[in-house]
Amino acid sequence: xxxxxxxxxxxxxRRPEAFETLVRAYTPRLLAVARRMLxxxxxxxxxxxxxxxxxxxxxxxxxGQAKLSTWLHRIVVNAALxxxxxxxxxxxxxxxxxxxxxxxxxxxxxxxxxWDEAADDRAEREETRQVVRDAILTLPDTYREVLVLRDxxxxxxxxxxxxxxxxxxxxxxxxxxxxxALRTLLDPHLRREPR
Amino acid sequence: MTExxxxxxxxxxxxxxxxxxxxxxxxxxxxxxxxxACPNCVRxxxxxxxxxxxxxxxxxxxxxxxxxxxxxxxxQAILAARLKAE
Numbered sequence: 001x002x003x004x005x006x007x008x009x010x011x012x013x014r015r016p017e018a019f020e021t022l023v024r025a026y027t028p029r030l031l032a033v034a035r036r037m038l039x040x041x042x043x044x045x046x047x048x049x050x051x052x053x054x055x056x057x058x059x060x061x062x063x064g065q066a067k068l069s070t071w072l073h074r075i076v077v078n079a080a081l082x083x084x085x086x087x088x089x090x091x092x093x094x095x096x097x098x099x100x101x102x103x104x105x106x107x108x109x110x111x112x113x114x115w116d117e118a119a120d121d122r123a124e125r126e127e128t129r130q131v132v133r134d135a136i137l138t139l140p141d142t143y144r145e146v147l148v149l150r151d152x153x154x155x156x157x158x159x160x161x162x163x164x165x166x167x168x169x170x171x172x173x174x175x176x177x178x179x180x181a182l183r184t185l186l187d188p189h190l191r192r193e194p195r
Numbered sequence: 196m197t198e199x200x201x202x203x204x205x206x207x208x209x210x211x212x213x214x215x216x217x218x219x220x221x222x223x224x225x226x227x228x229x230x231x232a233c234p235n236c237v238r239x240x241x242x243x244x245x246x247x248x249x250x251x252x253x254x255x256x257x258x259x260x261x262x263x264x265x266x267x268x269x270x271q272a273i274l275a276a277r278l279k280a281e
Contacts, residue, residue, distance in 0.1 A: 016274075024270060027270060029262060031269075036256075045269050048273070049273050052276065053273075053276045053279070057280045102202075102204040106203060107203045108203045108239070111235055115245055124252070128253070132249055133253050147250065151251060152250050152251050172211065180207070182250070183239075
């Protein structure tokens with residue numbers, strides 16, 4: 001078990017072995033977080049490297065109110081968001097095909113099946129977790145970043161708006177559309193099969 | 196939208212606010228009235244709700260979960276970057 005207080009003191013004292021302990025202890029988990037957000041090993045490695053660089057520079061400002069692991073996690077998430085933004089060179093694919101379709105009278109064009117009642121429990125299985133992560137990765141970046149911050153990182157609407165530099169209303173609209181699209185992507189995997 | 200009836204399209208528009216419990220009184224009443232008559236929208240709402248909760252579970256890196264080994268060169272690159280950061 002890592003003694004965070006002792007580790008933090010070592011980091012503040014600029015002890016090389018403290019930095020090495022930190023990096024070896026937390027990199028595997030942080031790399032997994034970055035990989036899940038970015039869908040690319042190479043980008044995830046860049047992000048973790050950038051995140052540690054930023055953390056090393058900011059270590060004296062770390063107040064110790066949050067756990068060191070939580071603080072590093074947040075830095076990685078922010079670095080992953082920066083990466084999502086910088087790699088956004090080509091126009092994003094439209095979300096429209098993934099949104100629900102309606103008839104002229106405003107009724108749903110499709111008939112929906114109920115999802116498996118145990119869909120939530122199925123999320124405990126790695127197979128389902130992978131399906132959900134893959135679906136999230138297929139969302140356009142501008143929608144994925146909002147979904148990640150709100151539904152995964154559980155930031156508030158205002159905090160998300162501040163982080164992304166958009167209005168709270170834009171956060172709400174994008175989040176809703178991201179969830180609608182994700183629901184469509186998950187539907188074939190989670191709906192209850194006719195018996 | 197009329198005060199007394201909502202279409203499925205309008206229901207979908209209000210879904211998030213309904214689940215956040217921020218839908219204004221009268222709209223909430225008409226929303227729920229629509230749900231009581233439209234099982235298709237009920238199924239849609241339930242699956243939307245599951246979508247919002249399943250993401251977090253899918254992204255959690257659980258304690259004890261095996262994560263792929265970290266390349267040693269990455270560790271060394273991070274440690275080398277520390278010297279630049281100081």
